[in-house]
Amino acid sequence: MSHKPCFQFRTLGGVCAGDLWICDRGEPIARLEHQVVEQPEQNLRYFDGNPKPVNLRDLKLAPGGRPLISGVQLFWVFQHRVLATTELVRLETLGEGSDRFSLAVTTRDLGGVATSRRVVTLTWDEDLGSYVYDFECFADIHSPEVLDGPERVAFEYADPWYNDIPGPNVAFPGMWEKKYQYLLAEAADGKVWKMPINHMATGIPKPKAFRRGGLFLPAFDPGNHPAFELVGETADRTSFGVCNWGYDIHLMAHYDREELGRTLCPHFRIRSCPDEQARALLERAEHVPPVTFNGFDELPAYERKTSFAAGMRLDEPSPGATDPWPWLPQGEGAQWCRDFGRSDRCSLKISKQSPGPAEWVMDREGDGAWTQRWTPGIGFRVSGYIRTEGVEGRGVCLAVRWGVYNYPERYPYVCSRRLCGTKDWTRVSVEIHGPPPPDVSAIYLIFRQDGRGTSWLDDLEVEVVGT
Numbered sequence: 001m002s003h004k005p006c007f008q009f010r011t012l013g014g015v016c017a018g019d020l021w022i023c024d025r026g027e028p029i030a031r032l033e034h035q036v037v038e039q040p041e042q043n044l045r046y047f048d049g050n051p052k053p054v055n056l057r058d059l060k061l062a063p064g065g066r067p068l069i070s071g072v073q074l075f076w077v078f079q080h081r082v083l084a085t086t087e088l089v090r091l092e093t094l095g096e097g098s099d100r101f102s103l104a105v106t107t108r109d110l111g112g113v114a115t116s117r118r119v120v121t122l123t124w125d126e127d128l129g130s131y132v133y134d135f136e137c138f139a140d141i142h143s144p145e146v147l148d149g150p151e152r153v154a155f156e157y158a159d160p161w162y163n164d165i166p167g168p169n170v171a172f173p174g175m176w177e178k179k180y181q182y183l184l185a186e187a188a189d190g191k192v193w194k195m196p197i198n199h200m201a202t203g204i205p206k207p208k209a210f211r212r213g214g215l216f217l218p219a220f221d222p223g224n225h226p227a228f229e230l231v232g233e234t235a236d237r238t239s240f241g242v243c244n245w246g247y248d249i250h251l252m253a254h255y256d257r258e259e260l261g262r263t264l265c266p267h268f269r270i271r272s273c274p275d276e277q278a279r280a281l282l283e284r285a286e287h288v289p290p291v292t293f294n295g296f297d298e299l300p301a302y303e304r305k306t307s308f309a310a311g312m313r314l315d316e317p318s319p320g321a322t323d324p325w326p327w328l329p330q331g332e333g334a335q336w337c338r339d340f341g342r343s344d345r346c347s348l349k350i351s352k353q354s355p356g357p358a359e360w361v362m363d364r365e366g367d368g369a370w371t372q373r374w375t376p377g378i379g380f381r382v383s384g385y386i387r388t389e390g391v392e393g394r395g396v397c398l399a400v401r402w403g404v405y406n407y408p409e410r411y412p413y414v415c416s417r418r419l420c421g422t423k424d425w426t427r428v429s430v431e432i433h434g435p436p437p438p439d440v441s442a443i444y445l446i447f448r449q450d451g452r453g454t455s456w457l458d459d460l461e462v463e464v465v466g467t
Helices: 041-046 233-237 257-261 275-284
Strands: 007-012 019-024 027-034 054-059 069-073 077-079 087-094 101-108 114-125 130-141 152-158 182-186 192-196 215-219 226-230 238-242 249-256 267-272 298-300 311-313 328-330 334-337 347-352 357-365 379-403 419-433 442-450 453-465
Touching (some): 054 130, 130 152, 152 257, 192 275, 215 275, 233 238, 233 249, 249 257, 298 334, 328 334, 357 379, 442 453
Antiparallel strands (some): 007 019, 019 027, 027 054, 077 152, 087 101, 101 114, 114 130, 130 267, 152 249, 182 215, 215 226, 226 267, 238 249, 298 311, 328 357, 334 347, 379 419
C-alpha cells in the first residue's frame, strides 16, 4: 500500500513551549533541537565547545518505525570545535502541508568568520519505502585568511550519530538490544570498506573519498539500515573518521585555498538501504586489516563480574549482547595472563624490573559510557584478588577514580590497601560514593603496580551501590 505523506512543522506539548518537530500526518518523525546540552554529553559530543548546538534529532525513516538516526548537526565546525557556526540566526520553512518539506537553518560563529545555511528537504521514496532527508550544507567564509593553510584544508560539515550503536557496555536490567555488527562504506575505487563494531577498530585505514552516490551504513538489522548517501562531487572531496566512543561519523570536506572565497556546499542524503543491498555490500566488503593496541590483537573484555577469561578480538565485532570496552594495558610489563589465575587459568598480570607504574585500566564504566543512568547517590564497590611476587616500591593496588573524558587528570585515585613483597591471593576492596562531581561521566577502574616485581589480579567484582 502506497504512502502519501503530508509534512508539518509543529510544536508538540512539553515544558513551556514544548519541542519543534517535523511531523507526517501528525506522527513526529524528526525533532529540531536548540537547547543547552548538559554534561556528560556536552563534553563527549562537543568537547565543551558548543553549549547550545542546533541539531536534527530522532530521525525516523519510515512511518511507525523507530528512530534510526540519533542526531545530525545543522552547523559547521571549522577549527577543532573552537570555531563553529553555533549561533542560530533564523529558521525558515517551505512546503508545510505538502509531500515536500524544507527547513532552512542559518547559523554563524560568534566572531563573524563564517555563515552557514543548512537546507534540509524531506520527501518520501515509494520504491525504497523510506523518507529521504536531503542536506545541502552551504557555508560562506567571510574571512578565509582565518581558515586557509598552505595547501588543502578540511572542515567538518556533519558529525551524525546513529541510534542503537553501540550496544550496552555491560549487561544491566532494562538494557537496550544490540543491533549492528559492522559499518560499511562504498569507496571511490569501487571497494567496500568494513569496520567491525568493537570500540577499538575505529583507527583502521579509511577511504579518502566515496563513490559518487555511495553509501555509508551500519549492518545488519533487517529492515533498519540508515544510509548516508554522498551526492555528486561531495563524494570526491569527503573523508571521514569514526569515534570509538559512540561510533558517530565525522564527515570532512577538503578544499583548496582558492575555493574558500566561494560558497561551499557539501550535499548528502539520509535514507534507508534495502536489506538485499546491505547484504550484498557486506558480502563484497574487504577483509578487516590487523588491529592492535600496544601490541595486543585481543584484549580482555570488561565485565562487572569477571575472571578475565572473556576476550574481544580487535578485528572482529564484539561477541554477545553487549559492546564492551576492553581493559587497556598502559606501561611496561602489562600482560593478559592465559595460563595462571585464581579460579581459572586467566588473570591480569604486570611483571617488570623497572621502577615506576604500570597499569591495566578500564575507563568506560558509568553514565557517559552506555550503561544505566546514574542517580545522585550512585556509588561503586570494587573488589578482587591480588597475588604478588617480589614487588618493591609503592606496591600493588586496585583503584577507582571519577573520570572526565578529555581531562583524565582531574580527579584523584581512591586506592585499596597496597601489597608489597610476596603474598598469595589476597582480597582487596575499594569504594567510591556519589554524588558524582557535575562534570563527571564515568569511573576509571585501575589495577596498578608501582615498582619492580610481578603481580596478578583475578576474580574482579564491580557492584553498583547507592541510590
